[in-house]
Amino acid sequence: MKKAFEDVMSLFLGNIGGILLSLPIAILLARLLGPSDFGVLSLLLSLRDIFCVVTSLGLGRAALYFLARGREEKGYFSSLFFMRLLFGLIGALIFFSASTFFEEYYGIDRFALYAKIMSVDVVLSGLFSFFLYSFNGLSEFKRSAVMNVFYNFLRISSVVFVLLNMGVLGAIGGYLLSSFVTLILSTYFLSDLLVFLVDRLKVREIMNYSISAYFIDVSHTVANLVPLTILGLFGSVIVGYFSAAWKVASVISLFLGAMNAVGVQRISSKKSSKERKKVARKLTKYVVYLSSFFAFMMIPFSSQVINIVFSESFAPASLPLIFLSASFFLKSLSAGAACYLLGTGKPKPVTKSLLISALLAVLLSTVLIPSEPLLGISLVFLVVSCVYSLMLSFTVKFISYKNLLLRSLLSGIVTAVVVKLIVQILPTVPSVILGGFSGLFVFLTMLFLLNGLEEEDIELFSDLFEAVRKYFHLT
Known part of the structure; x- marks a missing residue:
């Protein structure tokens, strides 16, 4: 149990370090760029993340699953890596080709240029995320945490470039730099697992697992990011407000992310059903308590937090901050159930719940956002989080x-x-x-x-x- 706590603490401190670095950087970028340009940057990052996930084919989760099974499974790594690289390059090419369409769709000047440059990060960021999954699968949680902190530290370059009057282009350049450097370091640390061979039998086994995991990633991304891309139709300023609220509310999910990463790995390593259920119960308990504490400390002071952290020009962000805090709290109820199902090799219930949540998010976004953009997207996240947690609670009933x-x-x-x-x-x-x-x-x-x-x-x-x-x- 203490080993599990050490693993959680490594990821927890890594996430804290990442938040302590990324949140101030986001705040500085928001202050320097203003709501409009910060909204443009947030929209670009959302589109990048969508393409990263769509072209991932669930290979990150597959790496976590196969590498967690033991050292004899490390032969899968090379096949996983080259598959992820290939699909990442395909995603970057499609993103680059669609850049002109994005500019016409959103009506934002120079958006095509920004998108073409950001297409490089579809490959870099996607591979770096894959490596973090691999570190966690190998139980190298401390190294995963260090790489996460270092990645966020390098994003300071975005602020430096913006201060040099490079605007949104400078911010994008900082993201590319941080992704590239951390990718090189991660490749070095995992080079002993990398052989230039692709095993067809292993590829088939990987695909059998990764396809289910792929739908999990895609559904999760659609539910979280598609509403934001729809919000972009109503102006980059509105996107800037919501993104500011999201950055602050994401503090609530700080421990949730660390516990989930360790939870899947720990449940996968347990042999008996009783031990797996015990881990899932404990996981849910602590995540819910911690999330509720942060949520109820955030909600009463939403307007003060936004004014202090950003500025009065971001005052409208206080409304989505309240709804997002409540959404993260409700979503924490499903933490143990999701980890239990994924850790026991039963991803279908999670996939089903996420698919329904994603479809619901898209449907509600098209109905609610046009009438009242900020309130509409806030309600979308609250309702979707509630429905997702309810569906998983009916699936895993021992919690x-x-x-x-x-x-x-x-x-x-x-x-x-x-x-x-x-x-x-x-x-x-x-x-x-x-x-x-x-x-x-x-x-x-x-x-x-x-x-x-x-x-x-x-x-x-x-x-x-x-x-x-x-x-x-x-x-």
């Missing part, structure tokens, strides 16, 4: 979702009220810090009173501290 939800809601509401009172009584910067610590204390106390914490959970804090100490080699 006590109702108790987790009620405890989280009660604890979160009480915490939000207490923190709000503290900040209003003492409206200063120290009061915000005091409110944060008070909120954490109140939240944990409420969970304890509601029987949300067991003796085994109390021991968790000791294990986590030990993992942190060992991670940093503290004495």
Whole structure:
């Protein structure tokens, strides 16, 4: 169990490092570029991510699955790598060819030029994401975390290029630079697994697994990014507002991403059904508690957070921030169920839930966004997250979702009220810090009173501290 905590802590600290670097960079880019150009950049990145996922064929998840099965499975890596490279090049070519269409579709000046340059990152970013999956499959979580932090650190170059009056082109150049350098380093670290051979039998076995995983990635991407591309029809400024809210709300998914990555790997490595279910229950429990804490600390102060983090020119972003915080909280309920199904080699229920969510997201986007763009896209994410979690909860029934939800809601509401009172009584910067610590204390106390914490959970804090100490080699 302690080994699992060390793995989680590695990814957790890697994600923290990534957030601590990427969020300030996004804030600086938003301030320097303004809502309109920041919206253009966000739209380009969304299109890039869509093409990366569409051409991935689920090979990243396949790498995680096959490499997690043991060292004897490492022969699959070369076949996986060359397949991912080939499809990445195809995606980049299509993206480049479609650049003129994008400019006509959105009516944004120079968008075709931006898209042609960004097409290079379809290959670079796609391969880097594939390597991160591979590191996690090999249980090299610390290296995965370091590469994630380094990638986000190199994105500082985007800010430097923008400061040199290069505008959106400079921001794109920074993304290309960070993807290229980290890709070279990742290739070096995994070079011992790379042989210039492609095994046809392995390719067939890989495809049998990756196709189901592919629909998971595509559906997830459609549900998250297609609404944003539809929002782009109503102006890049609106996209800039929503992207700003998304950057802040993504802090809530910080621990969720780390736990999910480790959860699939740990469940895959367990031999008995009882052990797998135990991991899934624990995973859901901690992700829901942490997500609810951050959500209820974010929702009451949405307008203040946006004004402080960005500027008053981004004030409309406070509305989607509220809805996105609630959406991430609802989505956390499905964390354990999704990891359990993927870790036991049963991706079809997850695929089905995501496909329905993706179709629902597209349908709702076409209905809600045209009438009221910001409110419409916010409602889309809230409804889709709720439906997705409900579908998975009916599939994996051994997790006590109702108790987790009620405890989280009660604890979160009480915490939000207490923190709000503290900040209003003492409206200063120290009061915000005091409110944060008070909120954490109140939240944990409420969970304890509601029987949300067991003796085994109390021991968790000791294990986590030990993992942190060992991670940093503290004495």
